[in-house]
Amino acid sequence: MGASVNAEADAVIAALRPVAEGLAATFGRSCEVVVHDFRTPENSVVVIAGDLTGRAVGxxxxxxxxxxxRQGDAAPDRLNYVTRTPAGRMLKSSTVVLRTSDGTAFGAFCVNLDITALTQVHDLVGDLVGVVPGAAGQRAPGSAAVVPTTTFSNDVDDVVDAAVDGLQLAHGKQWAQLDRAERAELFARLDATGVFAVRRAVPRVAARLGISRASAYAYLSDARKRTADKGRAPGTSAKGGSA
Incomplete structure (x- = not known):
């Protein structure tokens, strides 16, 4: 980013600080408002008001x-979605991407509401009227879909570790049990989550899997090549011409 773009981003963040504090004060203990600065992804929290996820500035x-x-300037706003913290809190959230006047995405403004108690009331009322509820703290209100657990932490390494562990669990196999194609697939799925947008993510993933950094970079390169090959039209080469 140029100096003028950085200055504009800084001004937007400064203007949002009292907005964050005002929203959190209005909704009370059930609300947390966070401003992220994507220019420092490992320490992206620059403003936080309220305390639902245990994070602090930095x-x-x-x-x-x-x-x-990962999506950069094409990143869309994510509104009215539900996540669950490792402690079991159900959060209803909205994340608005912050942009400069030229459309450059530089951060996010996030509002989290703790709806755990409301979810429990919803399930209780459903039980009383004979409707089978979802397990409190595990399902979104009015939905049969299980809400995924989202890791919130002051340390980006915790978030990376959770992403690796979650994918291994979903795969049903540990790293040593995967063949070459499955290992490339795991790295492709990690890449799709945006984990590798963080600078030190590759060494952290390598440490979590018990492999060397060189191996992790090789698997990531292989995964990206496989993904590119899948997305390429049949009969075309890597340079875009006919094969």
């Missing part, structure tokens, strides 16, 4: 933020 973005960072 804390890390979640996997949701990493995905927005």
């Amino acid at each position: 804390g890390s973005m979640s996997a949701i933020g990493m995905d927005l960072l």
Whole structure:
């Protein structure tokens, strides 16, 4: 970013500080408002009002933020979605991407509401009227879909570790049990989450999997090549011509 763009981003963040504090004060203990600065992704939290996720200024973005960072200027707003913290809190959230006047995405303004108690009331009322509810703290109100757990932390390494562990769990196999194609697939899925948008993510993933950094970079390169090959039209070469 140029100096003028950085200055504009700084001004927007400064203007949002009292907005964040005002919203959190209005909704009370059930609300947390966070401003992220994508220019420092490992310590993206620059403003925080309220305390639902245990983070402080200098804390890390979640996997949701990493995905927005990966998408860059094309990142869309994410409104009215539900996540669950490792402690079991159900959060209803909205994330608005912050942009400069030329459309450059530089951060996010996030509002989190703790709806755990409301979800429990919803399930209780459903039980009383004979409707089978979802398990409190695990399902979104009115939905049969299980809400994924989202890791919120002051340390970006915790978020990276959670992403790696979650994908291994979903795969049903540990790293040592995966063949070459499955390992490339795991790295492709990690890449799709935006984890590797964080500068030191590759060494952290390598450490979590118990492999060398060189191996991790090789698997990531292989995964990206496989993804590019899948997205390429049949009969075309890597340079875009006919094969």
